[in-house]
Amino acid sequence: MGLVVQKFGGSSVANTERIRNVASIIADTYKAGNNVVVVLSAQGDTTDDLIAKAQEINPHASKREMDMLLSTGEQISVSLCAMALEGMGFPVVSLTGWQAGIRTNSAYGSARIKRVVSERILAELDRRSIVIVTGFQGINKYDDITTLGRGGSDTSAVALAAALHADLCQIYTDVDGVYTADPRIVPDARKLEEITYDEMLELASLGAQVLHNRSVELAKQYNVNLEVVSSFTRQPGTKVKEVVKTVEKLHVSGVAKDTKIARIALVGLLDQPGIAYKVFSLLAKKGINVDIILQSIGRDETKDISFTISKSDLETARTALEEAQESLGYDHMTISDSVAKVSIVGAGMANNPGVAATMFEALYNGSINIHMISTSEIKVSVLVDVADADRAVQVVHEKFFSEFGR
Amino acid sequence: MGLVVQKFGGSSVANTERIRNVASIIADTYKAGNNVVVVLSAQGDTTDDLIAKAQEINPHASKREMDMLLSTGEQISVSLCAMALEGMGFPVVSLTGWQAGIRTNSAYGSARIKRVVSERILAELDRRSIVIVTGFQGINKYDDITTLGRGGSDTSAVALAAALHADLCQIYTDVDGVYTADPRIVPDARKLEEITYDEMLELASLGAQVLHNRSVELAKQYNVNLEVVSSFTRQPGTKVKEVVKTVEKLHVSGVAKDTKIARIALVGLLDQPGIAYKVFSLLAKKGINVDIILQSIGRDETKDISFTISKSDLETARTALEEAQESLGYDHMTISDSVAKVSIVGAGMANNPGVAATMFEALYNGSINIHMISTSEIKVSVLVDVADADRAVQVVHEKFFSEFGR
Numbered sequence: 116m117g118l119v120v121q122k123f124g125g126s127s128v129a130n131t132e133r134i135r136n137v138a139s140i141i142a143d144t145y146k147a148g149n150n151v152v153v154v155l156s157a158q159g160d161t162t163d164d165l166i167a168k169a170q171e172i173n174p175h176a177s178k179r180e181m182d183m184l185l186s187t188g189e190q191i192s193v194s195l196c197a198m199a200l201e202g203m204g205f206p207v208v209s210l211t212g213w214q215a216g217i218r219t220n221s222a223y224g225s226a227r228i229k230r231v232v233s234e235r236i237l238a239e240l241d242r243r244s245i246v247i248v249t250g251f252q253g254i255n256k257y258d259d260i261t262t263l264g265r266g267g268s269d270t271s272a273v274a275l276a277a278a279l280h281a282d283l284c285q286i287y288t289d290v291d292g293v294y295t296a297d298p299r300i301v302p303d304a305r306k307l308e309e310i311t312y313d314e315m316l317e318l319a320s321l322g323a324q325v326l327h328n329r330s331v332e333l334a335k336q337y338n339v340n341l342e343v344v345s346s347f348t349r350q351p352g353t354k355v356k357e358v359v360k361t362v363e364k365l366h367v368s369g370v371a372k373d374t375k376i377a378r379i380a381l382v383g384l385l386d387q388p389g390i391a392y393k394v395f396s397l398l399a400k401k402g403i404n405v406d407i408i409l410q411s412i413g414r415d416e417t418k419d420i421s422f423t424i425s426k427s428d429l430e431t432a433r434t435a436l437e438e439a440q441e442s443l444g445y446d447h448m449t450i451s452d453s454v455a456k457v458s459i460v461g462a463g464m465a466n467n468p469g470v471a472a473t474m475f476e477a478l479y480n481g482s483i484n485i486h487m488i489s490t491s492e493i494k495v496s497v498l499v500d501v502a503d504a505d506r507a508v509q510v511v512h513e514k515f516f517s518e519f520g521r
Numbered sequence: 522m523g524l525v526v527q528k529f530g531g532s533s534v535a536n537t538e539r540i541r542n543v544a545s546i547i548a549d550t551y552k553a554g555n556n557v558v559v560v561l562s563a564q565g566d567t568t569d570d571l572i573a574k575a576q577e578i579n580p581h582a583s584k585r586e587m588d589m590l591l592s593t594g595e596q597i598s599v600s601l602c603a604m605a606l607e608g609m610g611f612p613v614v615s616l617t618g619w620q621a622g623i624r625t626n627s628a629y630g631s632a633r634i635k636r637v638v639s640e641r642i643l644a645e646l647d648r649r650s651i652v653i654v655t656g657f658q659g660i661n662k663y664d665d666i667t668t669l670g671r672g673g674s675d676t677s678a679v680a681l682a683a684a685l686h687a688d689l690c691q692i693y694t695d696v697d698g699v700y701t702a703d704p705r706i707v708p709d710a711r712k713l714e715e716i717t718y719d720e721m722l723e724l725a726s727l728g729a730q731v732l733h734n735r736s737v738e739l740a741k742q743y744n745v746n747l748e749v750v751s752s753f754t755r756q757p758g759t760k761v762k763e764v765v766k767t768v769e770k771l772h773v774s775g776v777a778k779d780t781k782i783a784r785i786a787l788v789g790l791l792d793q794p795g796i797a798y799k800v801f802s803l804l805a806k807k808g809i810n811v812d813i814i815l816q817s818i819g820r821d822e823t824k825d826i827s828f829t830i831s832k833s834d835l836e837t838a839r840t841a842l843e844e845a846q847e848s849l850g851y852d853h854m855t856i857s858d859s860v861a862k863v864s865i866v867g868a869g870m871a872n873n874p875g876v877a878a879t880m881f882e883a884l885y886n887g888s889i890n891i892h893m894i895s896t897s898e899i900k901v902s903v904l905v906d907v908a909d910a911d912r913a914v915q916v917v918h919e920k921f922f923s924e925f926g927r
Contacts, residue, residue, distance in 0.1 A: 168537075168597075171537045172541075172608065173608035175608070177607055180600045180603045180604050181600075181604075184597060184600035184604075187596045187597055190589065191590060193589070194575075194589040195574060195575065195578050195590065197589070198579040198582035199578050199579060201582060201583055201586065202582070211589075235664070259620070
């Protein structure tokens, strides 16, 4: 007997048949003696359809009114799912974000959950009702409806699990867990039984979008036991925890690829103190996140700085840097958007020297040229040509998962 | 400068073009210096579509979950309409039933408004925002969403007008006012400039469904100035008031027809005290409203009782009366559902003897047979064969509106 929070995404509740499937998963969890709180996204394309309606009326509608509109999508899902469970004879109640006590700040469209006032949910659980809560939404201090932005329903689920001290928070998706690499690139990639929060965070930021970072950060902060699992297969998924308890700990948990990046190089910068500060504070002011940075050792009186940014920030960065060419004092700028970042992630890496070297060896044997390198406690990233990216993932995966393999 | 509440039905907001039309009516009212509170129904077929979704999942869904589902329809309308007004440069805010402070009892699916907590709306009006409120819905004491049932949005509008002491409450529909008869039956029927609450109540209950009775009752109770007006023509509509101020007061305001009725006759009842009580208390227990009652003068030791009820109650009534044949002690029962009620309504009737006789004269001249008669202070109703109903409306309308015509 425990408390389980289960979150289902939009594709899991896209039609009547799938809602019935979700209801039967919930029912099984409840019948096993658990209290169950469910978080749902909007059905399939509902959110996109609503956005299209709004666009037709006013392409510059306020975010406040957009949130008012979009929040109806989840309200439809939760009531329909509750009806399905009623039809199966279970006590159930659906709740909107405000009814469930989800309080956020006022950043319409990308609100942050500030706290969960859980009285109502606890009262419903006390009478053994299944509680179905709208994901992705809450209310702010003005009692206006807010939405949480991308990955919002995952965050809703983790926030509820934290507030209710749930024993488990299951995130049902259309994949059945976290893999050592993208199975579309590496057919023999393996599903991980467990992974740490930090590894999950690195993997998410590296392009393996299974869970949104905000939800994983929240889970780490409140030590919520997460599980990524498929609503279609009903197989065990991947557990995300603080400490992974596998006996033979893998040095490396996974290999990830990110192609949504671009590289900028400023060539011939005057080699004077504070030049890096000038470049990167300029980009920070424009809200641009910089990832890998490479600064050449000064020769003559100049040096070069290269860095990667998200492709979507490329034009903003280019314009800002061009306008500042005189004050920064560089000779010219080169830009490449045909690059990719390939990374290995693993909590076991910190205490295992040689992991990075093993990765470089694999790439060398594959004749793959490395442009930039970046390392942290639990990851090693390299920048390669985008044409080499999939092969890089394959050779690196082959190296680690045949040598140190489980 | 005043406060105007404007209510628009589902057909008035069915698509982008119509929402723009509604927005321009609202904008004109606002630009004339008024504060404006708007109440909207769900777009076109939205409610029916949501009901169909629910039916597919669970044909016996609880009313609580149905209300949760259906209330999204109005939330979509109000946010889209607010976006349209934003696009035109007006300050505007949309509010759900709970945000607007509409508190109801807990009769899901047919809730009654108990009070309106108007602080939020007043604060928005203070900063000269246009306020767009979801019709048809509120919340109960458990903070659960309720819907008001048929005619609910009209009731929401009148309740808000009463709570806010609005100067005028305009109900925009697809007809442009209240007519002396249904223009489809009587092509030269005239639009009334004004009508009293009581006349409107009688007309509504007699089958001229322009406004739902609940909204008119509420308007009468709080003396709300109502106006029925078309969102398509922008012509003056019909005002509904306590006292009609026209100089030459019409004896008769309108002629109405109701075909959704049936007649039951109990023949050969024992002529003993309390028999009428027994018959009608039996029907009352089943929740059946009885309209016209005709009791024959006793002859021998038996008498007959005939009465009309709504067609939708016919089977329930038949079964109940058959089961009670022995205890009521009647000989046999005859049932006719091919009858119609034709009525004249007019506040001026009470002080004008001969109005009823004039109606009967018109029907006699038209060779239309009258089965039953019922009168009140402001109406005269007759029961005729359904085949005669339209002609009855025509000859009666002709009689009154050529003899006493405006």
